[in-house]
Structures are given as structure tokens and as C-alpha cells.
Amino acid sequence: MGKTPGKKSATSRKVIERLRSQKLVTGHGDDMRFKSPTDGKWYDINEADMAHITDAVKWWNRKGRYYGAKSKTVREFMLNEENYILEHYKYNRSQGAKLPDRYKSPVDLIKSLIKPEKL
Known part of the structure; x- marks a missing residue:
């Protein structure tokens, strides 16, 4: 999906x-x-992470993987400031680690439309 924008980025x-x-x-x-x-x-800005409002792994598994890892749609999601808040790093990283979700592989839409016996 690409990196989360840094705190000094245009998105941030x-x-x-x-x-x-x-x-x-x-x-x-x-x-x-x-x-x-x-x-x-209240915390010092140096203790902030850019945190996704919708967990990136959930969005990827539900939608992004159908477009491809570095597709325009995925990059737009990653760079859209409306998808982020600031959160203390200890909470952001802890909450992410607690998610049961794992990134699924990108889906090849052409192959997924063909019946397995035709491959």
C-alpha cells in the first residue's frame, strides 16, 4: 500500500x-x-502518529487489494487527509498490533473471473 505519510508531509x-x-x-x-x-x-506533537480512521489493513482487505498495491486508488487512500487523525504512538501502535486482521494478497481480477477449471 505504501508508507503512511510522515508528520511533515503535505497530508499531515x-x-x-x-x-x-x-x-x-x-x-x-x-x-x-x-x-x-x-x-x-494533550501530548507533544512529537509523540503523535498519523493514525488511520479506518484501519488500513481492513480497507485493503475489503477494497484496496482489488486495485493492486501501488494503484492510483490505493495511493489516493493513503494520501487522503480525511483518512487520518493524530494519535499518541503508544495507542496507535498497540491498537494496530491487537487487530486480528492480516493483509491479504492482491487479487488478480482477470484470474478471479475465470473458473478454476479453465486455468
């Missing part, structure tokens, strides 16, 4: 501005803080 800047308008980010530069959606506490 849009996420920060969206969250700032919702009063979930305050300050600027070294004094920037964000509010964790998990515990409601």
Missing part, C-alpha cells in the same frame, strides 16, 4: 489544520500539542 499538514479547526491541535512549532482521541489527554 492538512490533517493538523483540520484538527486545529476542531480544537484538537494547539500551538505551533515546538509548542504544538494534540489531543488523543483515546484518553483525551
Whole structure:
């Protein structure tokens, strides 16, 4: 699927501005803080991860794998600022590790439309 955008990326800047308008980010530069959606506490921006609102693995297994790993649709999902929030790294990484889902292989749509006995 590609990497999650970093905190200094164009996508991240849009996420920060969206969250700032919702009063979930305050300050600027070294004094920037964000509010964790998990515990409601404020943290230094350096402790933030870009966290998917819809788990990337769930989206991939349900939809993305039908387009291919580096397809335009998958990249659009990964770069769309509306798909992200800021979350404290300990919560984001812990929640991701607890998911039972694992990435499934991309689906070859041509082969999936042909009956197995014809392959």
C-alpha cells in the first residue's frame, strides 16, 4: 500500500489544520500539542502518529487489494487527509498490533473471473 505519510508531509499538514479547526491541535512549532482521541489527554506533537480512521489493513482487505498495491486508488487512500487523525504512538501502535486482521494478497481480477477449471 505504501508508507503512511510522515508528520511533515503535505497530508499531515492538512490533517493538523483540520484538527486545529476542531480544537484538537494547539500551538505551533515546538509548542504544538494534540489531543488523543483515546484518553483525551494533550501530548507533544512529537509523540503523535498519523493514525488511520479506518484501519488500513481492513480497507485493503475489503477494497484496496482489488486495485493492486501501488494503484492510483490505493495511493489516493493513503494520501487522503480525511483518512487520518493524530494519535499518541503508544495507542496507535498497540491498537494496530491487537487487530486480528492480516493483509491479504492482491487479487488478480482477470484470474478471479475465470473458473478454476479453465486455468
